[in-house]
Amino acid sequence: MRRIKLPFLKRKSRNTDQINNIVKSDNLPKHVAIIMDGNGRWANQRGLPRFAGHKEGMDNVKKIVKVANKHHVKVLTLYAFSTENWKRPKPEIDYLMKLPIEFLNTYLPELIEENVRVQTIGEFDVLPAHTKKAVQSAKDRTKDNNGLILNIALNYGSRFEIVQGIKEMVHDFDQKGESIDNLTEEMFSEYLYTKKLGDPDLLIRTSGEIRLSNFLLWQSAYTEFWFTDSFWPDFNEYLFEKALIDYQNRKRRYGGI
Ligand code: IPE
Ligand code: IPE
Ligand code: MG
Numbered sequence: 170m171r172r173i174k175l176p177f178l179k180r181k182s183r184n185t186d187q188i189n190n191i192v193k194s195d196n197l198p199k200h201v202a203i204i205m206d207g208n209g210r211w212a213n214q215r216g217l218p219r220f221a222g223h224k225e226g227m228d229n230v231k232k233i234v235k236v237a238n239k240h241h242v243k244v245l246t247l248y249a250f251s252t253e254n255w256k257r258p259k260p261e262i263d264y265l266m267k268l269p270i271e272f273l274n275t276y277l278p279e280l281i282e283e284n285v286r287v288q289t290i291g292e293f294d295v296l297p298a299h300t301k302k303a304v305q306s307a308k309d310r311t312k313d314n315n316g317l318i319l320n321i322a323l324n325y326g327s328r329f330e331i332v333q334g335i336k337e338m339v340h341d342f343d344q345k346g347e348s349i350d351n352l353t354e355e356m357f358s359e360y361l362y363t364k365k366l367g368d369p370d371l372l373i374r375t376s377g378e379i380r381l382s383n384f385l386l387w388q389s390a391y392t393e394f395w396f397t398d399s400f401w402p403d404f405n406e407y408l409f410e411k412a413l414i415d416y417q418n419r420k421r422r423y424g425g426i
Pocket of ligand 3: 206207208
């Protein structure tokens, strides 16, 4: 029999979903990565300039950090600026580079209270001085916290990371006079920004785009992916918990049976 989709039926099932939105305490992802996409389109839909979407997106970060912490996520990696985002118009780049400063000015006390540790991945040295200063200070001030690691991917590009890692590794092997034939996957992973963070268990992308956009290519070999049409500023605790529940219902096989 053909199923006819009626709007009121759709709404009913969504409400049921909401009632059942209960995250179990076992089998939670330790490392969640998010491609926070759709700020521009969120603003565009409202007739606002793109930067208004970025501002709204920034405020959303705190909400998601809180819910991730609530569910004992150990590492939350957020894609904030890619190595390809330098292609954007200068005023937008300038605004995006000010956002971490504003975010930390506004929320650092709360993050400290929640025992969050701020870290970054990406090429840090080439960031504007004011961005570096604010982020470095947040890293220093939270370095002894042992709660959730808020890992911001800032000027991050997976291919750059891999090539950089290869260069350093070849140099080290040369220095030690070690044969490259002895190289293992585990050894190479030590040359990536994520060496101490491990691979993401769950990767979320907002805004309806179904691609990685140069994010954690090596690390996501066996990551569970979760996509939503919601733009990042509309992504909320409910959707985050929905992603966790879906993750809990998946069977990770890693090639086994
Ligand atoms: C994500 O939103 C934020 C960054 C990439 C910095 P976008 O700015 O990519 O928003 P869309 O994809 O154009 O809607
Ligand atoms: C990915 O989003 C980068 C960030 C969210 C920081 P983009 O908006 O840059 O990705 P594309 O261009 O749509 O692939
Ligand atoms: Mg985008």
